Amino acid sequence: MSAEKETISPIKMDDIPVKTISFSxxxxxxxxxxxxxxPEVIHQMKLNITGPALYSRNATLYALRSREEKRNIETYRKVIxxxxxxxDKDLVFDIPPMVEGELYLEIENKDNPKLQINSIEFMQKPVYMVAALKPQTTYKVTAxxxxxxxxxxxxxxxxNTLKKTLSLATITSIKTIEPAKEAVTQTSFWQQPWxxxxxxxxxxxxxxIYASNLIKDLNKKQV
Incomplete structure (x- = not known):
C-alpha cells in the first residue's frame, strides 16, 4: 500500500501598488x-538596499493613530x-496582517552613513473564492x-479534495461605491434654537415691563 504524496506549493504573494515613498x-x-x-491588507515587506556593503541597523515599522487625552486629540505611534x-540576511519581512493606507519606517543609523534604499515593496496573500461559474458569462462580486x-x-x-487545478477567474475592475449620504433637511428660521x-x-x-408697571400702580394706590 503506497501513500500518495501531496505537493504543497508556497503561496505567491501579490504586489501592492505604492503611491508615494518619501525619505527624510x-x-x-x-x-x-x-x-x-x-487602505490595503499587508502581510509582507521587502527592501532593496544597494549600499553600503556592510550594515546592521534596527528598524521599526509603525502607523500613526489618534486618541483623546483629557479632551485633547493627540497623535501617537502604533508599532507594527x-x-x-x-x-548578510534576506531583506524580506513577514509582518502582522493589518489594513493600512499609510505607513512609516524608521531606521536607526547612529554614526553610520544612511542606507541606500533602491526600493520598498509590500505584498499580500491572495484570497480565493470557489464558485461554480459558467463560461462566457459576466459576474459581479459585491463586498x-x-x-x-x-x-x-x-x-x-x-x-479542496480535487486532484486537478481549478480554473482561475480574474476580477478585471474594482469600483468603490461610497455610501449614500442622508439628505440634509433645511430647517426654517423659526425652528432654529436661536x-x-x-x-x-x-x-x-x-x-x-408689565410687572414693573403693575407694581408702580399698586404703590400709587396704597399712597
Missing part, C-alpha cells in the same frame, strides 16, 4: 513615509513590527457589508 533624515535616523492608493536590517454573516458553503470542502431663545428673551422683557 533627522537625529541620526532615516524616516520613510509610505502611502498607498487606498521591529526588525534588523543586515547585509464591504460588515453586517453580513460569513457564509458556510459545502463547495469549498469539495474543491429664534426660540430670542422669543423667550422678548417675552421675558415684556413680562418684566
Amino acid at each position: 533624515e533627522e537625529n541620526k535616523k532615516t524616516q520613510v513615509h509610505i502611502t498607498f492608493e487606498r 513590527s521591529s526588525f534588523s536590517l543586515r547585509s 464591504g457589508n460588515k453586517a453580513l454573516n460569513f457564509p458556510d458553503y459545502d463547495i469549498s470542502e469539495v474543491a 429664534f426660540m431663545w430670542c422669543c423667550i428673551g422678548v417675552a421675558g422683557l415684556f413680562i418684566g
Whole structure:
C-alpha cells in the first residue's frame, strides 16, 4: 500500500501598488513615509538596499493613530513590527496582517552613513473564492457589508479534495461605491434654537415691563 504524496506549493504573494515613498533624515535616523492608493491588507515587506556593503541597523515599522487625552486629540505611534536590517540576511519581512493606507519606517543609523534604499515593496496573500461559474458569462462580486454573516458553503470542502487545478477567474475592475449620504433637511428660521431663545428673551422683557408697571400702580394706590 503506497501513500500518495501531496505537493504543497508556497503561496505567491501579490504586489501592492505604492503611491508615494518619501525619505527624510533627522537625529541620526532615516524616516520613510509610505502611502498607498487606498487602505490595503499587508502581510509582507521587502527592501532593496544597494549600499553600503556592510550594515546592521534596527528598524521599526509603525502607523500613526489618534486618541483623546483629557479632551485633547493627540497623535501617537502604533508599532507594527521591529526588525534588523543586515547585509548578510534576506531583506524580506513577514509582518502582522493589518489594513493600512499609510505607513512609516524608521531606521536607526547612529554614526553610520544612511542606507541606500533602491526600493520598498509590500505584498499580500491572495484570497480565493470557489464558485461554480459558467463560461462566457459576466459576474459581479459585491463586498464591504460588515453586517453580513460569513457564509458556510459545502463547495469549498469539495474543491479542496480535487486532484486537478481549478480554473482561475480574474476580477478585471474594482469600483468603490461610497455610501449614500442622508439628505440634509433645511430647517426654517423659526425652528432654529436661536429664534426660540430670542422669543423667550422678548417675552421675558415684556413680562418684566408689565410687572414693573403693575407694581408702580399698586404703590400709587396704597399712597
